[in-house]
Each structure stands twice: as structure tokens, then as C-alpha cells.
Amino acid sequence: xxxxxxxxxxxxxxxxxxxxxxxxxxxxxxxxxxxxxxxxxxxxxxxxxxxxxxxxxxxxxxxxxxxxxxxxxxxxxxxxxxxxxxxxxxxxxxxxxxxxxxxxxxxxxxxxxxxxxxxxxxxxxxxxxxxxxxxxxxxxxxxxxxxxxxxxxxxxxxxxxxxxxxxxxxxxxxxxxxxxxxxxxxxxxxxxxxxxxxxxxxxxxxxxxxx
Ligand SMILES: O=C[C@H](O)COP(=O)(O)O
Ligand SMILES: CC(=O)C(=O)O
Numbered sequence: 346x347x348x349x350x351x352x353x354x355x356x357x358x359x360x361x362x363x364x365x366x367x368x369x370x371x372x373x374x375x376x377x378x379x380x381x382x383x384x385x386x387x388x389x390x391x392x393x394x395x396x397x398x399x400x401x402x403x404x405x406x407x408x409x410x411x412x413x414x415x416x417x418x419x420x421x422x423x424x425x426x427x428x429x430x431x432x433x434x435x436x437x438x439x440x441x442x443x444x445x446x447x448x449x450x451x452x453x454x455x456x457x458x459x460x461x462x463x464x465x466x467x468x469x470x471x472x473x474x475x476x477x478x479x480x481x482x483x484x485x486x487x488x489x490x491x492x493x494x495x496x497x498x499x500x501x502x503x504x505x506x507x508x509x510x511x512x513x514x515x516x517x518x519x520x521x522x523x524x525x526x527x528x529x530x531x532x533x534x535x536x537x538x539x540x541x542x543x544x545x546x547x548x549x550x551x552x553x554x555x556x
Pocket of ligand 2 (some may be wrong): 389413414432433435436455463474476502
């Protein structure tokens with residue numbers, strides 16, 4: 346079943362950003378994340394194994410597997426061929442934006458300025474990644490951008506943690522956040538990943554959170 350970008354962003358408060366080196370790790374990681382309550386999985390095309398990882402993870406019941414670090418239409422096609430159901434990019438280019446729209450696949454391009462978001466709006470996009478979130482000015486910057494660009498909705502990613510996520514999630518223009526913290530670097534520990542996923546899936550916006 347194909348989903349809209351809103352539906353993908355509504356699946357859970359956190360989209361795990363995954364950098365998977367070994368295809369054999371794909372199933373245990375995806376199973377642990379889905380079991381913990383995080384069905385939307387962003388597999389970054391940063392490793393030679395990434396497309397095969399998408400193919401494997403797509404077999405996991407309940408998983409909605411997308412591709413991240415998609416930089417051009419060629420990678421978009423390869424990711425879709427591997428079974429990606431949504432596409433994430435660190436930035437927005439005209440060729441990639443137009444290709445994603447033509448392919449009718451949920452697309453979350455990275456944006457960090459009003460100009461980026463406005464170019465996306467000109468293409469008809471309404472949902473964006475805010476990337477890299479913390480180093481682009483953090484929540485104060487996104488609040489300032491969202492004020493004049495009221496129709497836009499965001500998935501901030503980059504530097505977000507389990508501790509900081511509730512502050513972002515408390516904002517009406519933030520639909521979910523992305524982050525790599527749920528799958529710690531090093532040997533795969535499914536029980537640990539499931540526990541971190543469960544914690545992330547339970548996150549809600551908390552205006553009282555400081556920091
Ligand atoms: O490039 C970074 C990814 O978008 C995730 O960022 P993170 O490791 O800071 O969560
Ligand atoms: C970081 C990012 O936006 C991506 O890898 O797609």
C-alpha cells in the first residue's frame with residue numbers, strides 16, 4: 346500500500362536514520378525497530394550494502410522502509426527499485442524534487458533556509474526535513490522559519506536525541522523527528538535497539554522540557 350508523506354510522518358514520533366554496513370544486520374535491526382514501535386525506517390544510501398538492506402528490511406511485516414541520502418534521480422530510481430516507499434534527501438535540488446514528484450513517492454527534502462522551503466513550496470511540496478537541525482540554529486531557527494511559512498510541516502533531523510526530541514515534538518509544525526540514536530554504532534544488539542525504539546515511540550511533545 347502506498348502512503349502519503351503525511352502518513353509516513355504520522356507513523357511514529359521518530360524516524361530512525363540508519364547507516365547499515367552489513368546486509369545480514371538488516372533483518373534484526375528492522376525487526377527490533379518495528380517491534381519497539383518504530384515502523385518508518387530511513388536507510389541511508391551511505392554504504393555499498395544500502396540497496397540490499399532496503400530489500401531485506403522491506404520483507405519485515407509492518408516496516409515502511411524508505412531511502413535516505415538520496416542525492417539525484419538515478420539514486421531515487423535505484424531506491425524505488427529496491428522497494429523504498431519514501432525518499433529522504435539532505436537537500437533539495439530541482440532534478441531530484443521533480444523526479445520524486447513525477448514518481449509520486451513521499452519525499453522529504455532537507456531544508457535549512459526560507460529559500461529552500463520556498464523552492465519546495467513552488468514545486469508543490471509541503472513537508473520538509475529540517476537539516477542539519479541543531480547546527481542550523483536548532484528549534485529557535487525552525488520556529489522563526491515556520492512563522493511566515495505556516496503551511497509547512499517538518500521532520501527535524503541532525504543532532505536530535507531522546508532528551509531533546511520532546512522540545513521539537515511540542516511544536517505544531519513538527520510532525521516527527523529523525524535521528525540515529527535508536528541504533529547505536531557497534532555490534533547489533535536487538536534487545537537494546539528494541540528498548541531504545543520503545544522509548545522513542547513513546548515520546549511526545551513536552552513544553553516543560555528544558556535545554
Ligand atoms: O546525517 C545525520 C543523520 O541525518 C542523522 O543525524 P544524527 O546522527 O545527528 O541523528
Ligand atoms: C542526512 C539526510 O538528510 C539524509 O541522509 O538523507
